[in-house]
Amino acid sequence: MSRQRVALSVVIPNHNYAAFLPDILGDLSRQHGGLSEVEIIVADDASSDCSAQLAATLLKSMDAAVAEVVCLPRKGRPGLVRNAGLARARGDLLLCVDADDRLEPTFLSALRNALEGNPEADLAYCDYIHEEQDERCTVRFPEYDENLLRMQNILPPAALMRRSLWERLSGYRADTAYEDWELWVQCAEAGFRPVRVAEPLLIHRVHGQNYSNRAVLDDNAAKAAIVLAHPQFFPMATRTWARGVNNGVPWALAAPRGIIPDAELVDRLRKAARSTR
Incomplete structure (x- = not known):
């Protein structure tokens, strides 16, 4: 009491x-x-x-x-x-x-x-x-x-x-x-x-x-879940990245640990992926 x-x-x-x-x-x-x-x-x-x-x-x-x-x-x-x-x-x-x-x-x-x-x-x-x-x-x-x-x-x-x-x-x-x-x-x-x-x-x-x-082991999936649960809070490019993570897209999975990519980083990840093809 x-x-x-x-x-x-x-x-x-x-x-x-x-x-x-x-x-x-x-x-x-x-x-x-x-x-x-x-x-x-x-x-x-x-x-x-x-x-x-x-x-x-x-x-x-x-x-x-x-x-x-x-x-x-x-x-x-x-x-x-x-x-x-x-x-x-x-x-x-x-x-x-x-x-x-x-x-x-x-x-x-x-x-x-x-x-x-x-x-x-x-x-x-x-x-x-x-x-x-x-x-x-x-x-x-x-x-x-x-x-x-x-x-x-x-x-x-x-x-x-x-x-x-x-x-x-x-x-x-x-x-x-x-x-x-x-x-x-x-x-x-x-x-x-x-x-x-x-x-x-x-x-x-x-x-x-x-x-x-x-969370460290499941970094990308954990971050993507946050983005997709709050689509109005994150820009379109970030939402595209999160869907890419869920679909196993290689460039999306290359995001740095602990970082949710903004539009600029999404663009860099995509360009890096194209340059290695």
């Missing part, structure tokens, strides 16, 4: 991430400003490693307004698990954070202050640290640009949004491995107003179990 109002809900999708849960829940417990108005929902995707039980034990010691584990039938995609967790969330501010990521102590307060200090904004995001094995590098995002979003994913998966924005969206889709990128395209079509916190407050850990590895 909640001791007082829930202002901010944090949804953590989990599937067999028992090794990571102590870190992310520990990071949340150390957030500046405390958790007295924060709800924490661990949405468990039918884990078989006892991580749901571990999460329940760890949540008992956290001084959050609400802390619960929601056990789900197997969904197999983190976006669908996030949808289920968000359907239970009570807060006016909503955040999904992956169980294998880490948060700096000022993460929640900085993003919340960015939104509350800017009534026009409905989503706040920050830079992040990319951590792989023993190496770290800081990823600095550009200020939001709709044209850049058409070509690259320029927002991190952990972004704080107002409920009013979430309610204008259709949720995370299951037909693309780039679930986060597709959601930001939904946000753009809904006319969202993001604000960037220019600090690396999120730590994204890369390891063999990352779901995002699937």
Whole structure:
């Protein structure tokens, strides 16, 4: 039961991430400003490693307004698990954070202050640290640009949004491995107003179990699915490229990883294909 109002809900999708849960829940417990108005929902995707039980034990010691584990039938995609967790969330501010990521102590307060200090904004995001094995590098995002979003994913998966924005969206889709990128395209079509916190407050850990590895392996198909789901957002040349991917056209499949081609790049890909014939 909640001791007082829930202002901010944090949804953590989990599937067999028992090794990571102590870190992310520990990071949340150390957030500046405390958790007295924060709800924490661990949405468990039918884990078989006892991580749901571990999460329940760890949540008992956290001084959050609400802390619960929601056990789900197997969904197999983190976006669908996030949808289920968000359907239970009570807060006016909503955040999904992956169980294998880490948060700096000022993460929640900085993003919340960015939104509350800017009534026009409905989503706040920050830079992040990319951590792989023993190496770290800081990823600095550009200020939001709709044209850049058409070509690259320029927002991190952990972004704080107002409920009013979430309610204008259709949720995370299951037909693309780039679930986060597709959601930001939904946000753009809904006319969202993001604000960037220019600090690396999120730590994204890369390891063999990352779901995002699937997107890398299925890069072109995942990007094409985003384009074809939002034909009004992308130019005609890009839609032609996406249909080419689905049809196995070689020049379309030569697009760089992580890039959705604009008209200029589509033209270059076609010319390169003709020159090799």
